[in-house]
Amino acid sequence: MKSARTMLASAAALALFAPVAWAEDSSDPIIIPLHNWxxxxxxxxxxxxxxxxxxxxxxxxxxxxxxxxxxVRLGDVSLELEVxxxxxxxxFDAAVAKGGIHAAGAHTAxxxxxxxxxxxxxxxxxxxxxxxxxxxxxALFKTPETGDKGRFLGGPxxxxxxxxxxxxxxxxxxxxVNAGSAAAIWAELGAAEKTKTPIVVFNWTPxxxxxxxxxxxxxxxxxxxxxxxxPAVGLHADKIYDCGNPATGYLKIAAWDGMKDKWPAAxxxxxxxxxxxxxxxxxxxxxxxxxxxxxxxAKAWMDANPDVWKAWLG
Amino acid sequence: MAxxxxxxxxxxxxxxxxxxxxxxxxxxxxxxxxxxxxxxLPFADWINAAFYFLQNDLGLMTLxxxxxxxxxxxxxxxxxxxxxxxRWPNIGPIPWIVIAITAFMAGYALKGWRLAALAGGTFxxxxxxxxxxxAMETLSVIxxxxxxxxxLGLGMGVLAWRSPRFERVLNPILNIAQSLPHFAYMIPxxxxxxxxxxxxxxxxxxxxxxxxxxxxxxxxxxVPEEVIEAGKMAGSSRWQxxxxxxIPTARSEILIGVNQVIMQCLAMVVLASFIGMPGLxxxxxxxxxxxxxxLSVEIGVTIVLLAVTLDRLSKAWALRLPEHGEPSARWLHxxxxxxxxxxxxxxxxxxxxxxxxxxxxERKQALSVAGPIDAAMDQVIRLIAPVTAxxxxxxxxxxxxxxxxxYLWLPFTAVLAxxxxxGWAMGGLRSALxxxxxFGLIALSGWWDRAMITVYMVSISVVIAAVFGLPxxxxxxxIPARAARILLICDTAQTFPSFIYLIPVIMLFGVNDVAVVAxxxxxxxxxxxxxxxxxxxxxxxxxxxxxxxxxxxxxxxLWHVRLPMxxxxxxxxxNQSVMFSLFMVIIAAFIGTQDLGQEMxxxxxxxxxGKGLVLGFAVAFMGLxxxxxxxxxxxxxxxxxxx
Numbered sequence: 001m002k003s004a005r006t007m008l009a010s011a012a013a014l015a016l017f018a019p020v021a022w023a024e025d026s027s028d029p030i031i032i033p034l035h036n037w038x039x040x041x042x043x044x045x046x047x048x049x050x051x052x053x054x055x056x057x058x059x060x061x062x063x064x065x066x067x068x069x070x071x072v073r074l075g076d077v078s079l080e081l082e083v084x085x086x087x088x089x090x091x092f093d094a095a096v097a098k099g100g101i102h103a104a105g106a107h108t109a110x111x112x113x114x115x116x117x118x119x120x121x122x123x124x125x126x127x128x129x130x131x132x133x134x135x136x137x138x139a140l141f142k143t144p145e146t147g148d149k150g151r152f153l154g155g156p157x158x159x160x161x162x163x164x165x166x167x168x169x170x171x172x173x174x175x176x177v178n179a180g181s182a183a184a185i186w187a188e189l190g191a192a193e194k195t196k197t198p199i200v201v202f203n204w205t206p207x208x209x210x211x212x213x214x215x216x217x218x219x220x221x222x223x224x225x226x227x228x229x230x231p232a233v234g235l236h237a238d239k240i241y242d243c244g245n246p247a248t249g250y251l252k253i254a255a256w257d258g259m260k261d262k263w264p265a266a267x268x269x270x271x272x273x274x275x276x277x278x279x280x281x282x283x284x285x286x287x288x289x290x291x292x293x294x295x296x297x298a299k300a301w302m303d304a305n306p307d308v309w310k311a312w313l314g
Numbered sequence: 315m316a317x318x319x320x321x322x323x324x325x326x327x328x329x330x331x332x333x334x335x336x337x338x339x340x341x342x343x344x345x346x347x348x349x350x351x352x353x354x355l356p357f358a359d360w361i362n363a364a365f366y367f368l369q370n371d372l373g374l375m376t377l378x379x380x381x382x383x384x385x386x387x388x389x390x391x392x393x394x395x396x397x398x399x400x401r402w403p404n405i406g407p408i409p410w411i412v413i414a415i416t417a418f419m420a421g422y423a424l425k426g427w428r429l430a431a432l433a434g435g436t437f438x439x440x441x442x443x444x445x446x447x448x449a450m451e452t453l454s455v456i457x458x459x460x461x462x463x464x465x466l467g468l469g470m471g472v473l474a475w476r477s478p479r480f481e482r483v484l485n486p487i488l489n490i491a492q493s494l495p496h497f498a499y500m501i502p503x504x505x506x507x508x509x510x511x512x513x514x515x516x517x518x519x520x521x522x523x524x525x526x527x528x529x530x531x532x533x534x535x536x537v538p539e540e541v542i543e544a545g546k547m548a549g550s551s552r553w554q555x556x557x558x559x560x561i562p563t564a565r566s567e568i569l570i571g572v573n574q575v576i577m578q579c580l581a582m583v584v585l586a587s588f589i590g591m592p593g594l595x596x597x598x599x600x601x602x603x604x605x606x607x608x609l610s611v612e613i614g615v616t617i618v619l620l621a622v623t624l625d626r627l628s629k630a631w632a633l634r635l636p637e638h639g640e641p642s643a644r645w646l647h648x649x650x651x652x653x654x655x656x657x658x659x660x661x662x663x664x665x666x667x668x669x670x671x672x673x674x675x676e677r678k679q680a681l682s683v684a685g686p687i688d689a690a691m692d693q694v695i696r697l698i699a700p701v702t703a704x705x706x707x708x709x710x711x712x713x714x715x716x717x718x719x720x721y722l723w724l725p726f727t728a729v730l731a732x733x734x735x736x737g738w739a740m741g742g743l744r745s746a747l748x749x750x751x752x753f754g755l756i757a758l759s760g761w762w763d764r765a766m767i768t769v770y771m772v773s774i775s776v777v778i779a780a781v782f783g784l785p786x787x788x789x790x791x792x793i794p795a796r797a798a799r800i801l802l803i804c805d806t807a808q809t810f811p812s813f814i815y816l817i818p819v820i821m822l823f824g825v826n827d828v829a830v831v832a833x834x835x836x837x838x839x840x841x842x843x844x845x846x847x848x849x850x851x852x853x854x855x856x857x858x859x860x861x862x863x864x865x866x867x868x869x870x871x872l873w874h875v876r877l878p879m880x881x882x883x884x885x886x887x888x889n890q891s892v893m894f895s896l897f898m899v900i901i902a903a904f905i906g907t908q909d910l911g912q913e914m915x916x917x918x919x920x921x922x923x924g925k926g927l928v929l930g931f932a933v934a935f936m937g938l939x940x941x942x943x944x945x946x947x948x949x950x951x952x953x954x955x956x957x
Contacts, residue, residue: 031510033509036600037603037604038603041600061510061511061590062315062587062591062596063509063589063590064918066919066920067504067918068509070507071508073916098573125535140450144710145827154805157912157916158920163659177825177826179825179903179905180902180904180906180915181905181906183602183603184820184906185825188607188821188825189818189825190605190821192505194692194695244807287604293677
C-alpha cells in the first residue's frame with residue numbers, strides 16, 4: 001500500500017519533469033467504465049491509478065458492457081479497456097460507424113471464446129478435446145429438457161454466438177440451451193463440480209474460471225476467414241458456421257474521439273497500454289481467488305509489476 | 315352491473331366459442347391462429363420516432379440534462395459527506411461511528427430503546443462487515459432520491475386533487491407506471507440522462523413517485539369538511555389553507571406515502587446498478603458474477619436491515635403525533651435529546667480522529683460470515699441434489715413442457731374469446747372489453763408467443779405458490795405470535811434482493827424453466843401468505859363465536875365462516891402475487907428464459923427504447939387485466955357478504 005503510494009508520487013514527479021510536448025490535460029475527470037467481471041475492473045483501476053499519477057482526475061462508473069460503446073461515443077465515459085472481438089466487436093463496430101469512438105490501442109493478449117469443458121468431463125469422455133469425440137459422448141450430456149440429445153449451455157442470446165448454427169452445420173447431436181447471464185453459467189459449473197457431472201458450456205479466456213475450474217476448449221475444425229458467410233469455406237461445402245470460433249481474437253482499447261484533445265497526455269499513455277493474457281489472468285486471480293477488493297488488487301498488481309505500467313508513461 | 319342470468323348466458327356462449335376455436339384449430343385459417351403480419355403494428359418504431367422527436371427536435375434533451383445536473387450536484391454533496399468523494403464541500407467522509415450514533419438517537423427519539431438498538435445495530439453491522447463504503451454509496455443516492463420523490467409526489471398529488479381533469483389523466487398513467495417492469499423504465503433514462511449515479515437516482519425517483527402521489531391524493535380527499543370550515547373561519551388564505559390545514563390533517567397518509575417511497579427506493583438498489591448506480595447493488599452483481607454466494611448473502615442481509623430500519627423509523631415518525639411542549643419548559647429540557655446527540659457526535663468525531671478503526675473499517679479488518687454460509691450452501695446442495703434431480707425431471711417432463719406446449723398451441727383467437735368469457739362472467743360487457751383490448755394489443759404488438767410463455771410461467775408459479783402459501787397462511791393465522799413470526803419472514807423474503815435467489819435455484823435445478831419457476835414461486839408466495847394471515851386474523855370475533863356457539867367444529871368454522879369472510883382480502887393477495895410474479899419472471903431472464911423478459915434484457919443492452927416500452931406495456935397489460943378481474947370479483951364477494 002505504502003510503496004504503491006510512494007511509487008505513484010515518484011511517477012507523478014517523473015511526469016512533471018517530462019518534456020511538455022503536448023498541451024495540458026483538462027482538469028475535468030476522466031470517466032472510466034467498470035463492468036461486472038473482475039479483470040476489467042482491476043485493469044480499469046490500474047490504468048486509472050496511472051492516469052491519476054500523471055495529475056489527472058479520474059472517476060469510475062459502472063455500466064452495461066454492451067451499452068458502454070454508446071456512452072463512449074457521446075463522451076459520457078472517456079474510454080473502454082476491454083473490447084473483446086467476439087463479445088463486443090459488433091457493438092463496437094456499430095458505434096464506430098456512428099462516429100465519436102475509435103480504437104486507441106490493443107492489448108498483446110488474444111481472446112478466445114468457444115465450447116469448453118472442465119477437466120472432470122474429460123474423465124467421462126476421454127476422446128476430448130476433439131469435437132467428434134464430444135459428439136460421440138453426447139448421451140453423457142442429456143437432460144430431461146433436451147431428450148436424447150446432449151445439452152450445451154451457451155451464453156445469453158444477445159452475445160450472438162451462433163452455437164445452434166454450428167450444431168446444425170456440423171450435424172452434432174446436441175441442443176443449445178441459452179443461459180441468461182454469465183453468472184448462470186458459473187452457477188451450473190459450480191453445481192456440476194459438486195457431483196462431478198459432465199458438462200459442456202460456453203467459456204472464454206482470459207477469465208477467472210480457468211483458475212477455479214481447470215478445463216479445455218473443444219477443438220472444432222479450425223476457423224478460417226469467411227467460414228461464417230461463405231458455405232464453401234470450412235468442413236462442409238454447403239454449410240456456414242461449420243468451424244470453431246477464432247482462437248486468437250483481438251482485445252482492443254477504445255477511446256472517445258474528444259479524448260485526444262481534452263486530455264492529450266492521458267491519451268498518449270492510454271494508447272501505449274498493453275497487457276498479456278497472463279497479466280490479465282493475474283489481475284482476475286487477485287480478486288476472484290485471493291478475495292481482494294479490486295482497488296487493492298490494482299495496487300498489489302502495480303507493486304508487483306512496476307516495469308509494465310511505467311513503460312506506458314514514457 | 316352484477317352478473318345476471320342473462321350475463322352468464324353470454325359468458326357461456328363466449329366460452330363455447332373459445333372451446334370451438336381451440337378444438338377446431340385444424341379447420342382455422344392461419345390468420346386466426348396467430349395474428350397475420352399485416353395486423354402486427356410497428357409500435358416500437360412509432361415510439362422510437364416519438365422519442366427521437368422529443369430528444370432531438372424538441373430539445374427535451376437539454377431540459378433533462380439540466381435537471382440531471384441539479385441531481386448530480388446534490389449527489390456530489392452527499393457523496394462527499396458519506397464516503398468522501400472529492401467534491402464540494404470536501405469535509406467528508408463522516409466517521410461511521412457518528413452515523414451509527416445518529417441512527418441510534420433517531421431510533422430512540424422516535425420510539426425508544428428497541429428501535430434505537432435496531433437502527434444503531436444496522437450501521438454497526440455495516441461497518442464491522444466492511445461494507446461501509448458501498449452502503450454509503452447506496453445511501454448517498456437514496457437520501458437525494460427520497461426528498462425529490464416526496465416533493466414531486468406531493469406536488470402532483472395536490473395538482474390532481476385540485477383538478478379532477480388532471481386526476482383523470484394521471485390515474486391511468488399511474489396504473490401503467492406501477493405495473494411496468496423496472497427494466498422498461500431504464501432504457502429511456504439511459505437515452506435522456508446517460509449512465510452513472512445520477513441515472514440511478516433518477517430511475518429510482520421515477521419508480522418511487524407513484525405511491526406518493528396516490529397517498530397524497532387519498533389523504534387530501536379524506537380531510538373532513540369541518541376542519542376546512544374551521545380554517546376558513548380563522549381567515550386563512552387558499553395557500554394557508556393548503557399548507558397549514560389540509561396537508562397537516564392528511565399527515566398520516568402522506569407519511570405512509572413517504573414510507574412507501576423509501577421502500578421503493580431500496581427495492582431499486584440492485585436493479586438501478588444496471589445503469590450505473592454505485593454501491594451495494596453493484597457490488598452484489600460483481601460478487602454473484604464470481605459465484606461468491608456467501609459474500610452476496612452478507613450484502614443481501616445489509617439491504618434487508620437497511621430496509622427494515624428505514625421502514626420502522628419512517629413508520630414511527632408517521633405514527634408519532636405532534637407533541638406540543640409546554641412553552642414554559644426550559645430550552646435545555648425541551649431539547650434534551652438534541653443536546654445528547656450533539657455531544658455524542660462530537661465525542662464520536664474526536665474518538666474517530668484517534669482510533670482509525672472507528673473512522674473506517676478497512677476490508678482487511680472486516681468480519682465475515684461468508685465461509686460458513688458457503689459451506690452450509692454446499693452441504694444443502696449435496697444433500698438435496700438427488701431429490702431435485704428427480705423433481706426437475708418430473709416437473710419438466712410431466713408439467714412444464716406439456717403446459718407450455720398447450721399455451722403455445724392455443725390459437726390467439728381462442729385465448730381472446732376465453733378472456734372475454736371470463737371478463738363477462740366477472741363484470742359484464744365492460745370487463746369483457748377490457749380483457750379483449752389488453753390482450754388484443756399484445757397480439758397486435760407481435761410478441762404473442764413470448765407473451766404466452768410469460769403467462770405460462772406466471773400462472774404455474776402462482777398456482778404452486780398458492781398450494782404452499784394458503785395452508786401456510788391458515789396454519790400461521792391460528793396463533794398470533796406465530797402469525798407475527800411468519801409475517802416477519804415474509805418481509806425478509808420480499809426485501810432480500812431477488813438476484814441472490816437466482817444462483818441457488820440454478821445450482822439446484824440447472825438453467826431451465828424449473829429454476830425460473832422456483833425463483834418466482836418465492837416471490838409469488840409472499841403476498842398470498844401475508845394476505846391470508848391478515849384476512850383470517852381480521853374476521854370479526856363475534857362471527858367466530860357465533861359459529862362456535864351453534865356447534866361448528868374448527869374445520870367447519872374455517873371453511874364456512876373464516877375463509878369466506880377473509881376471501882376479499884385474500885384476493886388482494888392473489889392480485890399482488892400475480893404482479894410480483896410478472897416482475898420476477900422478467901428478472902429471471904438472467905437465468906435463461908425465452909419469454910418477454912429475455913427480449914427486455916436485449917432491449918436494455920441495445921438501448922432500444924421502443925422495443926423496451928412495447929415489451930413493458932405487454933407485461934403491464936397482463937398485470938392490469940388481472941387487477942381488473944380480481945378487483946371486480948372481490949367487490950362482488952364483498953357485496954355478497956354485506957361488508
